[in-house]
Each structure stands twice: as C-alpha cells, then as structure tokens.
Amino acid sequence: MSFFSTRGGAAVTASQAILYGLAPDGGLYVPAMFPPISLQKIGKLADMDYRQRACAILKTYLEDFTIPEIEEALAAAYDEKKFDDPAIAPMKKIDDETWVLELFHGPTLAFKDMALQLLPHLTTLSAKKNGEEREVSILVATSGDTGKAALEGFKDVPGTSCTVFYPSDGVSDVQKLQMTTTGGDNTHVIGIHGNFDDAQTGVKNLFSSAEFNAQVNARGKVLSSANSINFGRLVPQIVYYFSAYADLLNEGAIALGDQVNFVVPTGNFGNILAAYYARNMGLPVGKLICASNRNNVLTDFFRNGVYDTRRTFFKTTSPSMDILISSNLERLLYECADRDGSLVATWMKQLKECYTYAIGEQRQEWMNDVFDAGYCDDMQCAAEIRARFETDHYLMDTHTAVASHVLKEYREKTGDMTPAVVVSTASPYKFAADVLSAVEGKEAVNGLDAFQCSEMLEKVTGVKVPAQVKALRTLPVRHKQQCEKDAMAEAVMEAFGK
Ligand SMILES: *Cc1c(COP(=O)(O)O)cnc(C)c1O
Secondary structure: OOEEEOOOOOOEOHHHHHHHOEOOOOOEEEEOOOOOOOHHHHHHHOOOOHHHHHHHHHHHHOOOOOHHHHHHHHHHHOOOOOOOOOOOOOEEEEEOOEEEEEOOOOOOOEOHHHHHOOHHHHHHHHHHHOOOOOEEEEEEEOOOHHHHHHHHHHOOOOOEEEEEEEEOOOOOHHHHHHHHOOOOOOEEEEEEEOOHHHHHHHHHHHHHOHHHHHHHHHOOEEEEEOOOOOHHHHHHHHHHHHHHHHHHHHHOOOOOOOOEEEEEEOOOOHHHHHHHHHHHHOOOEEEEEEEEOOOOHHHHHHHHOEEEOOOOOOOOOOHHHOOOOOOOHHHHHHHHOOOOHHHHHHHHHHHHHHOEEEOOHHHHHHHHHHEEEEEOOHHHHHHHHHHHHHHHOOOOOHHHHHHHHHHHHHHHHHOOOOOEEEEEOEOHHHHHHHHHHHHHOHHHHOOOOHHHHHHHHHHHHOOOOOHHHHHHOOOOOOOOOEEEOOOHHHHHHHHHHO
C-alpha cells in the first residue's frame, strides 16, 4: 500500500510515512485506499485476543512490514505487564444501550498509550527498512497526555530520542509531574510560555524549516513526529474500534452487521478519525459523534461547514481537548474533497492566512451523513460525572464525561437509540481534583493537592488509585527547561547539547 500527501504530494511506503511523519509539502500521509475487512473477518475477530485483532488490522496497511515483525512489535507494545487489564482495551456496560471503551489501562493512564506503546517499534523498524542510520529524533507538542505517552514509549529505545514541548500553564499537575519526572537518557521535556496551539504550530514550523533540519542533520539526527499527524499513531487506533465491535458480538449485545454509534471526546481529531477509517474499511458504524468542550470549533464546523479559529481560547477541565486547530481533520477533508489535494491545500492556506475556511453546503451534508457533533461546558461535564457515578455507578474522567454528555444530548435530539460506545480516553485519576469536585462538590477539594485528591477520590468511590499516580509523589523532577514560544529551535539545540 502506498501513501499520498493530503496536499497532493508523491507516494511513499508505509515505513516512510511512519519514519518521516509529515509529507514534504506540509500535508499528512493518507493510505491510497481503505483495505476492506469483510463481515466474515470481523466475526472472526471475536475469537481473537487484542494482539491478534491488532495484527489482522495492521497488516492490511503495513505492507512493507513482515507478519513476524508486526507480531513482535505488538507483543512488546501490548504486554500484560504494561497494561493493567488483560483485555488491553476492555468494554464496560454502563446502561442498557451504552458501553464504555476504556483506553486508559496503559502505563500513562491515557488513550495515547494505545498508539505510543507501539509507535517506537514501528519507527525503529521503519528506520532499518529505509537504511536510516541517523538518530531518529522525535519532536512532540502535547496538550498533556501525548507527551508522557511518547516519553514512556521512546524512553531508552536505541537509535531514538524524544523531545516534548508542553504549554507550561496548560496541563494538570499530574500531567506535568508525569512528564518532568520521566527517566531515560534520551528524553527532553520543555515547558513553553504559550498554549497548545503555539506548541503545535511551533513544532510544525520546525519540521518544515530547512535551516533547522540542516542543523539537526549536522548532529547526525533526523526529525520525526510522534504527534497524531503521524500515520503510525493512527493505525493502532483503528484496531480498538474493531475490537470494541468484536466484544459486543461476544456479549451478544449486537448481531454481526448491526450498526454501532461511537462518541469520541475530540481534540486533534486523531481518535475519531481512526473510527472513520474503521468505518471505511467495513466496520458497521452508524454515527460518529464528535464531542468537544467549550473550545467547540469542531461542533460549529460540523453544524455549518465553516472552520473558524477566530474565537476565545478557553482553559477547561478537559485540557487534552483545549485545541482550536485540529490537525487530523485535514485527513477527513481530503476524503471530503474527493481526494483533491490542491483543494485541501487551498483550505489549509486559508486557515493559515485568514484563520478560517468554508467547505460549502454539499460537502457539509456529506460530512453530516456520518458525523454528528456536540459540546458541553465544565459545569455540564461535572454534572455528567456525578450523574453517571450516582445512577450507573461508573466513575469517568472529565474527557469521557464530555462525550457521555454529548451522547445524551444526541439521543434526546434524534431519538437514535442505536447501541453506543463512549470512548474513554483517560483514567479519572489523571484529573482527580476535577473528578472529586464533580462527585463531592467544590468544597471537598479545598486545600488538597493532587495526591490528596486521589486518596479522597478512592475513599469516596472505592475505585483504586493506580500505582503510577502513587509513584509520582516520590519521583524526582528531572526536567526543568522552559522557553518562549518563538525560541523553540534554540531550545531543542540546547536540549540536544546536554
Ligand atoms: C489526546 C486526548 C484526547 C483527544 O484526542 P484526539 O485524538 O486529539 O482527538 C481526548 N482525551 C484525552 C484524555 C486525551 O489525552
């Protein structure tokens, strides 16, 4: 299978798309086609474990990898010692028509682990396949969770290094500590004075700067991306949508061929895009519901076909979704534009120069055939956490609660009671203060630090604090570097110099 750029550029192999991350024309790599998975094959997934399901999906895209290579990478990534649930991505039923797909059982307690535990293995294999002898230097912009997941994935992987930029005032205490306490000799963590969009734009600019690339090459390194724009991030995410469907089959909740709706808490549009890819491969999906917080640029886009970033940026209790420029949307636009790369390039140019673009009514209708969208604010999110805990005895984090709220609104609005899967992207303990405040009231968190909130949350709900959170308390802070948002190139060089 070859891969094209969303902006019309030339074809590369899967391993090249993974190794280089972003296409030279600034576009994102997309597969030449969506490999079909028949209903019969989907039925067979039900008898497989997670790694076998993953192999069945991955091999259809990663044609220049051998099956043993894929199997070995999967065995290392989805190791039962690294995930605290043998199902890897377990499904929990929370009411008659609703399930939660828990994607937070990996080492960093967020769904990013699903992709970033595998990506380093795919990256080093890709380097070998392409005769790449330089050190693969991963650059990451994070709104909180990607950074830690990338650091854990690449930590001490030979032939790689991992440098993470995070907005220094835009992540939770636990998220910041998770990153700044990371071990490993090849990890760098830098706080930038700006928000996530500044970090992401800065990293994108570094990738496209000839001068910066030359500086990096002079040190025997080559840049690569672990952000969700990398196809190597996307492909492992396709797997869990098939896996969720297979689990519903096993439970007898659906019959083979029945449709399922998915509601996804969305930021950079990577997770929900993987669901869209799964649908295009043949997974029986009804609606994909895109859930946002107050930064509801995507809700507006799906409702009126205009993407407009000229709006206030809000810091919310679901910080991993505090994003105004959703990079992976470009891959959906590519399909929406009938794979016309020059049209996508025009929209992206308008976005860069005028901060907005419009896709037109017909294309908007095309989107609405598959996608619905909604959003909620922090108060509605807290109310949803409390309601799900009191009514369904299920404790969800703030991001998952946004999705759960949006699903309820969708069902009220449409009457569509198709079985739905709420995609859960983080452990409630990653955002313990906000979750505790939702369950017990604002006063309950007064004067408590993140760890005391966790202990209190365990006491109140009976849901155990994960070991990773407890360990943070005593780990030393190793990474203290900070930089201005227009000095990221210098900051990387400083980090490399260490
Ligand atoms: C990254 C993240 C999201 C957003 O996922 P996208 O793929 O960027 O849309 C949602 N919730 C959590 C907890 C995350 O870490």
